[in-house]
Amino acid sequence: MHPVRGRGEYFNSFNENHLIKHIQMEIYTKSEQAGDIAQLIVETAHVNADSEGLVCFVPVNDLLWIHDKRSAIDSDFQFHP
Known part of the structure; x- marks a missing residue:
């Protein structure tokens, strides 16, 4: 998570x-x-307010671990609902 700035639906006139600041x-x-x-993010973040934000999918071709100089593998990313 990191702070970003953008216009969104509301702007700081x-x-x-x-x-305005976003996360x-x-x-x-x-x-x-x-x-x-x-x-899960949508269900958790939803509070029925205007302009609650977006969830975006961006494909990544490869991730490299610097500490052991290898590509990340499937077992590095396990999601348990």
Whole structure:
């Protein structure tokens, strides 16, 4: 999780560039589990407010572990609902 700035549905008209603060969360998982994880985030974050945010899927071709100089494998990413 890390802070980002963007316009969203509401903007900060007092700020020179009209950007507001948001939180961006990045989760790396197997493609078969991405839909379940996204649905869990939506169900957990939903409070029936306008402009609650987005859940986005972005494919990643490869992830490399620096500490042991290898590509990540399926067993590195286990999701247990």
